[in-house]
Amino acid sequence: MRKLLLPSLIIVAASLLVIRIFYLQVIDDSFKLKSDNNAIKIKYDYPERGYIYDRNGKLLVANQASYDIMVIPRELKNTDTLEFCQLLNITKEDFIKKIEKAKIYSPRLPSVFLPQLNKSEFAAFQEKIRKFEGFYFQKRSLRDYEVDSGANIFGFITQVNEKLVAKNPYYNSGDLIGRQGVEESYEDILRGIKGVKYIQKDKYNREIGSFKEGRYDTIAVQGEDINLTIDAELQKYGEELMINKRGGIVAIEPKTGEILALVTAPSYDPSILVGRQRSKNYTKLYHDSIAKPLYDRGLLAEYPPGSPFKILTGLVALQEGVVNEQTTFMCNHGFAYAPGRFQRCHCGGGPRDLHVGIYKSCNAYFSNVYLRTIGKYKSSPYAVDVWSNHIKSFGLGQFMGYDLPTGKKGKAPTSKxxxxxxxxxxxxxxxxxxxAIGQGEVLMTPIQLANMMAAVANEGYYYTPHIIKKIEGKKIDTKFTTKHVTTIDKKYFKPMISGLFDVYNLGTAAGLRVEGIDICGKTGTAENFAKIDGKRVQLKDHSIFVAFAPKDNPKIAIAILVENGGFGATIAGPIASLMIEKYLRKKITRTDLETRILNTSLQAQYAKLGGLSEDIKLELRKNDSILKSKTVIPKIKIDSTKEN
Known part of the structure; x- marks a missing residue:
């Protein structure tokens, strides 16, 4: 038996190998299709990307036909370069450069020679393409924007790079892919599935029919349509209010976490990133280091939250039991919290309890409250961790997990x-x-501020903010329907909400009321300084405002930050009132506020403060031709010390 074992194993192994080779060579010839077979030509049929709608079913992004000129370098013959270049309005140097690049990729495989021709360019070249062997058209689908807002939400479509082609077998050179925004987040859903046709060629390189009678051919499948949570009219209105300003607006539906508006300023018309000028326009946007229109301030910009953070300072103190609603501290227009150190306050002075402290935004009250919270643990270094864990439960100091490809964590400081x-x-x-007053080492993004207000509006819970509402034929990720409960008991939110309501009635936002809508809000103002030309220069304060409405059964929570906008009630506050009324009523009654904000331009503020150099001023003039919002400002490092 032992003598037969080795020969038997050899015979069995050899038999299996022969069977496998027979299967691959005779029965299954699909591996042939993956090689550069000269006798087979592969044609792709690219599907339309899925359409994008807003929460109300309004079409935001559709598709338009586009044509790429493809080239197979090996098949080029007797090309009249001069005529070719004249037809496509390119130089001979460009022609040579593109051909050399295609040869490097592959002499036998097609490469994109000139992408994204429109219909008129395609028609002009189509009449004479027969004269240029080795060139052919590849029909593709480009985006057709039905709105001129929401560029930061949509993202854009661009060609894949060689690195991605090597990594992902789905993509070939010249294929399009979504970048930034929902185009990137939902690429796999929006792109669809491309169709493939295998064409048999003879020895003269002529097409003679389908390979294997079309056995391996597939048809294109259109991408899935999606509905966003965005309200298109609210988004457009927010962008209009932010023209000639710099900052961000984030609005959320508290009960669901759905993002109603995500505004960054300055912005741009998304249609400028479509067509043959896409690359040129993108380069301008990308290299604009002053206005940074590609930088989504609603998701990426980290700011000291200022006075809105007092909401959390108060809630944590209530939860820790170091104060109650009746606890009173005296404000003498300031608070001496250490020998020789003094924190200013602008609330008018007098005894302050929680309610008055909120609507008058008293620094002295919340500084005392904070000291009691930390002091509860006898000044242990880890006392700050107790406080930090409470504020982290509102989504601070962490990536929030929303369905957009960019974001920042902010900062919730700990003992470390x-x-x-x-x-x-x-x-x-x-x-x-x-x-205590949202300065120090605390940093928040506008979306974190808006989410904080959603949690307050819900009296202690929130849902992960998200921008997808519906995917045709599929369910959205369950993480967007999972409730997150804060560490603060529900009973402590009611007195806080009462104080926020009186911010509009008796406090710092009393002039911003909208008749018939009960709004709860909080103003914030932060000093900031910049180093320009080596000098520390004080710039105008940032204007901050957070709110939700209606007070009972809230339907919108919102955060606004306007850089160098002054007091919170000056610019950010009116924008909040207008956005809330626009969403709840679909019309505006506070036309006085609307007129003032629409006519407010901070461009002179951005351009003049800080003594800009001539090089920067020249750059500002260059930016004017492409940005929707002409906001410009030098890079600054925030150093905030004052709150109101």
Missing amino acids: TYKKMYPDWGWSGKTIISN
């Missing part, structure tokens, strides 16, 4: 933060007291 900052000496609540 301060051990690193102060390695050689001790620190206490008095050292880090600026956290």
